[in-house]
Amino acid sequence: MSDSRRLADPEPMEGHGFYARNSQVQAAGLSPGLPLFVASAAEVPVPDDAGPIVIADYGSADGANSLGPIGEAVAALRHRRSAQAISVVHCDLPDNDFAALFRRLNNDPGSYLRGDDAIYASAVGRSYFEQVVPSESITLGWSSWAIQWLSRLPMPIPDQLQVAYSRSAEVRAAYEHQADDDWRVFLRARGHELRPGGRLVIVTMAVDAEGKFGYEAVLAAMYGAVQKLVSDGVISSEEMRQMAIPTVGRSRDEVLAPFAEGGTFAGLRAELVEVFRGEDRIWLDYLNDHDARRFGARWAGFSRASVFPSLAAALDGGTTSARAATFVARLEAEMAARLAAAPVETYIPLVRMCLVKG
Amino acid sequence: MSDSRRLADPEPMEGHGFYARNSQVQAAGLSPGLPLFVASAAEVPVPDDAGPIVIADYGSADGANSLGPIGEAVAALRHRRSAQAISVVHCDLPDNDFAALFRRLNNDPGSYLRGDDAIYASAVGRSYFEQVVPSESITLGWSSWAIQWLSRLPMPIPDQLQVAYSRSAEVRAAYEHQADDDWRVFLRARGHELRPGGRLVIVTMAVDAEGKFGYEAVLAAMYGAVQKLVSDGVISSEEMRQMAIPTVGRSRDEVLAPFAEGGTFAGLRAELVEVFRGEDRIWLDYLNDHDARRFGARWAGFSRASVFPSLAAALDGGTTSARAATFVARLEAEMAARLAAAPVETYIPLVRMCLVKG
Numbered sequence: 001m002s003d004s005r006r007l008a009d010p011e012p013m014e015g016h017g018f019y020a021r022n023s024q025v026q027a028a029g030l031s032p033g034l035p036l037f038v039a040s041a042a043e044v045p046v047p048d049d050a051g052p053i054v055i056a057d058y059g060s061a062d063g064a065n066s067l068g069p070i071g072e073a074v075a076a077l078r079h080r081r082s083a084q085a086i087s088v089v090h091c092d093l094p095d096n097d098f099a100a101l102f103r104r105l106n107n108d109p110g111s112y113l114r115g116d117d118a119i120y121a122s123a124v125g126r127s128y129f130e131q132v133v134p135s136e137s138i139t140l141g142w143s144s145w146a147i148q149w150l151s152r153l154p155m156p157i158p159d160q161l162q163v164a165y166s167r168s169a170e171v172r173a174a175y176e177h178q179a180d181d182d183w184r185v186f187l188r189a190r191g192h193e194l195r196p197g198g199r200l201v202i203v204t205m206a207v208d209a210e211g212k213f214g215y216e217a218v219l220a221a222m223y224g225a226v227q228k229l230v231s232d233g234v235i236s237s238e239e240m241r242q243m244a245i246p247t248v249g250r251s252r253d254e255v256l257a258p259f260a261e262g263g264t265f266a267g268l269r270a271e272l273v274e275v276f277r278g279e280d281r282i283w284l285d286y287l288n289d290h291d292a293r294r295f296g297a298r299w300a301g302f303s304r305a306s307v308f309p310s311l312a313a314a315l316d317g318g319t320t321s322a323r324a325a326t327f328v329a330r331l332e333a334e335m336a337a338r339l340a341a342a343p344v345e346t347y348i349p350l351v352r353m354c355l356v357k358g
Numbered sequence: 359m360s361d362s363r364r365l366a367d368p369e370p371m372e373g374h375g376f377y378a379r380n381s382q383v384q385a386a387g388l389s390p391g392l393p394l395f396v397a398s399a400a401e402v403p404v405p406d407d408a409g410p411i412v413i414a415d416y417g418s419a420d421g422a423n424s425l426g427p428i429g430e431a432v433a434a435l436r437h438r439r440s441a442q443a444i445s446v447v448h449c450d451l452p453d454n455d456f457a458a459l460f461r462r463l464n465n466d467p468g469s470y471l472r473g474d475d476a477i478y479a480s481a482v483g484r485s486y487f488e489q490v491v492p493s494e495s496i497t498l499g500w501s502s503w504a505i506q507w508l509s510r511l512p513m514p515i516p517d518q519l520q521v522a523y524s525r526s527a528e529v530r531a532a533y534e535h536q537a538d539d540d541w542r543v544f545l546r547a548r549g550h551e552l553r554p555g556g557r558l559v560i561v562t563m564a565v566d567a568e569g570k571f572g573y574e575a576v577l578a579a580m581y582g583a584v585q586k587l588v589s590d591g592v593i594s595s596e597e598m599r600q601m602a603i604p605t606v607g608r609s610r611d612e613v614l615a616p617f618a619e620g621g622t623f624a625g626l627r628a629e630l631v632e633v634f635r636g637e638d639r640i641w642l643d644y645l646n647d648h649d650a651r652r653f654g655a656r657w658a659g660f661s662r663a664s665v666f667p668s669l670a671a672a673l674d675g676g677t678t679s680a681r682a683a684t685f686v687a688r689l690e691a692e693m694a695a696r697l698a699a700a701p702v703e704t705y706i707p708l709v710r711m712c713l714v715k716g
Contacts, residue, residue, distance in 0.1 A: 051409055052492045085492035089480060094460035102452035102483025120492055122447060122480040125460025134410045134443035134478055 011309035013061040015097030020064035022305035029278035030144040033203035033352045041076035045197035052085035059146025060090035062100040071112035086119045094125040131189045138193045141200035148205035148247040154178040157244045164213035179248040191266030194357035206351035207249040214347035225334035242314035271354045278348030296340030300332045369667035371419040373455030378422035380663035387636035388502040391561035391710045399434035403555035410443035414496045417504025418448035420458040429470035444477045452483040489547045496551045499558035506563035506605040512536040515602045522571035537606040549624030552715035564709035565607040572705035583692035600672035629712045636706030654698030
């Protein structure tokens with residue numbers, strides 16, 4: 001029973017600015033989604049009554065990687081409608097650091113709220129596996145580095161942290177099944193929320209045409225570090241067994257599967273679905289500065305900000321205990337050292353897509 | 359310069375559930391606003407197109423005292439429109455505990471989200487002294503125990519914590535001027551946001567026809583306790599001098615002042631403005647249980663949850679320092695002991711009003 005609880009709760013990104021400072025890989029990876037989003041803003045049908053144009057951001061975290069893309073879409077919309085009100089809704093889990101999001105929206109010099117009197121931001125703290133805004137209210141949707149997170153862990157991964165590297169066919173099938181379920185649930189909710197003609201642009205983790213998930217050295221360092229913490233007595237082997245990263249990469253075929261029969265699903269049509277290789281910003285910086293310690297620290301920081309809260313959820317005492325703080329600090333240091341010892345480029349398969357409400 | 363910074367920043371209510379557990383006085387006080395709000399929901403013109411009916415909650419804190427009133431208004435609207443989407447926007451300062459608000463909305467058995475598939479909640483983390491939602495988007499507004507908070511402290515209060523008890527005519531005039539400015543700024547923003555015919559119901563702290571602000575024993579205990587912390591060396595006398603409670607009670611005439619010329623202000627008309635005496639729930643419980651310690655602890659908790667963050671802002675190091683934690687704990691204990699020594703009923707003047715967009 002405690003197992004199923006541990007396995008069931010998705011965790012938000014680390015708060016207090018830590019995610020913002022450790023998400024440059026995500027910032028680089030989302031950039032091929034931007035032209036799709038801006039083109040969508042330029043051509044999407046907008047409401048011609050007095051009501052606002054509503055943009056939804058699904059999986060905002062603290063907004064660090066949302067303000068730029070939303071700002072570009074707003075600029076494209078402003079070419080078409082110079083004075084119409086625009087409303088932006090940032091969605092994430094209830095425990096997300098919304099105060100950080102609002103501080104950024106109000107204070108960041110790059111915030112899209114600056115210099116435009118007719119734009120308004122709000123937040124919804126609710127899982128996007130439900131409908132989170134009224135039906136047919138959204139003109140443009142954006143989601144980057146978010147829907148790779150499963151709604152729940154279907155089962156533990158006994159031989160790995162990341163299902164892509166598990167040798168168990170049963171485990172892999174359970175995660176694929178969950179990923180497909182979640183994708184359909186997500187699409188159905190968005191199908192209700194989008195206005196006719198509305199567009200949703202998504203960037204998420206992928207597996208490539210050969211089935212590769214990537215992140216090999218990073219994940220090996222993480223798993224090795226967790227095993228080291230067991231042998232050092234910091235965590236128990238039972239706790240390690242419960243630890244799993246609740247993310248999946250989706251292949252192009254998996255993205256398209258719901259649309260296979262008849263071309264539409266939940267009223268949505270897939271206009272473009274394209275797997276691409278995300279830029280490894282940390283590796284590119286390493287090629288310039290040859291600073292192996294910094295290289296290791298940044299990938300460990302990336303992992304801590306995004307994945308460690310999910311791992312810490314498997315600890316007796318949960319994510320807020322003193323044990324969790326120790327676990328996170330030790331894991332980060334151990335991972336950083338392992339990665340610094342042998343820097344390599346990380347393979348980052350991503351998929352970008354544009355979905356259109358019929 | 360540090361003075362003006364200290365004096366300028368309004369502080370949100372204490373987070374982590376503390377405000378929710380210590381706001382029964384507010385819950386009791388707002389109840390005479392409820393019939394106005396429900397009657398407004400029953401008669402306000404609602405949008406007849408497909409768009410949602412939007413309700414705004416100005417000053418939500420963590421939602422503990424918002425869910426009930428909003429739920430009653432929603433029920434009244436549902437009698438008129440059984441299936442139309444309803445959207446509720448909770449507004450508070452960026453640093454408000456929005457995670458607690460969303461947890462409550464999603465999990466509280468009394469949440470208005472329960473059992474209604476066409477109702478959606480969101481939050482805006484921005485001062486309501488600006489426009490926070492699109493123009494003419496709000497059908498119903500609610501604000502309880504919020505607009506007594508000034509946007510800034512105009513000056514220190516050398517001889518008191520609460521301006522109502524200061525003997526300085528200059529200080530009192532400065533606060534009255536700020537209160538009038540803030541009220542007009544608040545009304546102008548709401549005037550933009552309300553739809554034609556939209557209604558805004560407000561409950562806030564008042565002074566009665568004789569100019570009485572109330573809370574006499576509570577404020578005497580608080581000021582005495584702060585003076586004790588100075589003599590005990592916990593805080594400096596200079597820090598005490600900077601401490602001020604940034605709230606004001608408004609008389610009926612002060613509420614009506616902006617409407618004096620021509621009957622409307624910012625497109626709004628004051629349909630009803632009524633000063634009343636708020637119920638002292640803590641005193642009523644004391645009459646039953648004769649537990650003086652509990653009586654003192656509850657008024658000290660009320661003060662800590664609502665006012666102590668503003669006092670702590672005057673400390674060197676600010677509200678998040680270890681000193682602030684010590685100050686808050688000592689002040690609460692000292693206040694509780696003083697109040698427990700001589701329980702008396704607290705006089706709680708409030709004003710309820712209904713404003714209508716012309």
